[in-house]
Amino acid sequence: MSDVAQVSTRAGGVLAATCISTLVVNANTSAVSILLPAISEDTGTSVETLQWAVTGYSLVGAAVIVTSGSLGDVFGRKRVFQLGLVLFVASCVMIALAGSGGMVIAGRVIQGAAGATILACGLSLLSVANEGQAQLRAVSLWGAAAAVGAAAGPLLGGVLVDLTGWQGLFWIDAGVAVLCMLLTMVTVSESRDEQRPRTIDYAGTILIAVTLTPLILGVTKSGDWGWLSAATIGCFALSVAAGYGFIAVERRVAVPLLDLALLRNRVLVGSTIAILIGAGTINGLMYLLSLYFQDPASLDFSPLEAGLATLPATVGLVVVAPLVPRLAAKLGGRQTIGAGFALTTVGFVMVGFVDAAWAYRAFLLPLVAIAVGMGMSNGPASSAATASVPENQVGGASGVSNMARYVGAAVATALAATIYGTVIGNQTEDGAAQGDALAAGLAAASWTMAVFSFLGVLMALVIARHRAAAGTLEDAAAAAAAHTHTLPTSATAGRSRDTRP
Known part of the structure; x- marks a missing residue:
């Protein structure tokens, strides 16, 4: 085999290993909320306690997402990527064998570290294995895999609960991760950043x-x-x-986890807060709807039906997002972000009027509004984060925004779950029917998320004018992945290829 063929084959192996792994990680992440009622029934642990299986994952991911990329730069990206896959397999086995809710939560905490490591080092491996247009195409495919995984997760989780029990998702994910380990072992070459200081924060x-x-x-x-x-x-x-x-x-510290100088950049700060709000509200919504749709006192959906019911939000977000860069190029990034948050606010306000008599079709319009709004705000906010800094700070800006996603998901899900549970408890104590109490809890949480979404509109006004993405195919892929990860776009300073978090 010629040297060119060997390089091409090796790059293809890297692409396969990283895209499959990110698809599995994102599908796993988005599927878990659908599984919680089934896990609760099997383990005897309340759904309120199992909320930590969701928030604990995001909490650890926020702490690890930047550090894992730094570890890869210093000790070897392939080595740390493989470590992430090993942890992911171990956590999947641990959760699948769990006999208690505490063991499920512990496994998910480990999985948060594993998932963040796989995403951070996988993207770095993909970037160094390709150059020029080939790198753009590879990173775009990685972004598309991330988006598809996040959208398909709830449906996949619902299917597997009915076919295999909730444990099936984790056994399958463990098997796929083992295949990725073998593929990585054969096709991926080790790489490091020899210029980077050896210290880790x-x-x-x-x-x-x-x-x-x-x-x-x-x-x-x-x-x-x-x-x-x-x-x-x-x-x-x-x-x-x-x-x-x-x-x-x-x-x-010599190499900080967060370069505080970046916080003087008004566009970066504004776009990061917008990303945090967007990630928080969509994760909080998906968590609540997964529970509400399956509760016998409300719609009494099966896990599969609940997964199908969330498709307007998950698939709608992915379908709309690639169309947004061209719109942002015409209207302006901050205008598109503001309009997106305004539409999301309207969707949450509509859900805020929910009552026990609502059939599923009443949720369709607000879910579509929220999905379209999220799609409009996510892509331009992520693009602004990397476009607002010099080329040598693109990696740091990407890391800040990726950390913000995890923080937003953890805090907002916890807040939404607390409001939901507290209102349900208060309503029940006051003698309300269970269906009315559930609807009141969902309404109160939705009004809270509407307030946060409106703050996103105000944040868009703060974001100064900046370079907008041109609307290329790569920009469309970056926008589709924007609710899970920040990727550089055509607006990024100097067309930087530094895609590390």
Whole structure:
């Protein structure tokens, strides 16, 4: 075989290993909410407690997403990518064999670290294995795989619960991850960033987790403890102290997890907050609808029916997003972001009027509005994040926005779950029928997410004028993946190829 053929074959193997792994990781991530009622029934653990299987995953992912990329740069991207796959397989087996909710949650926490590592190092491996247009095509396919996985996850989870039990998803994912390990072993060459300092910001990683854990615990338990209780205030105080410690550490380390100088960039800060709001509200919505649709006192859907019911939101988001870059190029990025959040706000307001008599068809229009709005805001916000900085800061800007997705998903899901559960409990104590209590809980959480979405409209006004993506095929793929990962677009400074998080 010629050298050119060998290089082409090897690049194809890297593409296959990274695209399949990111598809599996994103499908797994988005499927879990659909599985929670079945896991609760099998393990005897309340859905309220199992919420940590969702928020714990995002919490650890926020702490690890940047660090895992740094570990790959220093110790070898292939080695760290393989470690992520090993952890993913181990966590899948652990969850599939779990006899308790605590074991499921522990497995999902490990899976959060594994998933973030696979995404961060997989994208780096793909970038260094290709050059020029081949790299753009490869990264675009990776983005498309991420988007398809996220959209297909709830439906796949619903199908597997009916066919194999909820454990089937994790056994299948473990098997696919093992195949990716073998493919990586054969086709992927090791690579490092020889110019990068060898230091890793481990303290920053730990402090991110210490900041988020008491924050989410305080939000989650506030319904039981009270918002002004000593325990709740103590959690928030610990979170603030850890956040302050994180800032202090980042000012002193040689290679910080977060370059604080980036926070002086108004476009980057605005787009990052927009990304956080978007990720938070869509994850909170999917979590609540997965529970509401399956509850016997509301629609009483099977897991498969619930997965099908969420398709207007998941598939709609992916279908609309690739069309947005051309719209943003004509109207302007911040105008498109603002319009998207306005439409999302309207969708959440509509769900805020839900009552127990609503049939599924009443949810269709607001779900479509939310999906279209999210599609309009996600892509331009991600594009703005990488377009607003010099070429040598693109990787850092991408890391900030990717971390924001995990933070938004963790905090907003915890907040939505707390509001939902608290209102249901209060309504039930007041003698309301269970169906009415569930609808009241969903309505209250939806109004809260409508407020956050409206803040996204205001945030769009803060974002200054910036370069917009031209609307190329690569821009469309980046926009489709934008609700899971930030990829550089044609607007990125210098057409940078640095796609590391």
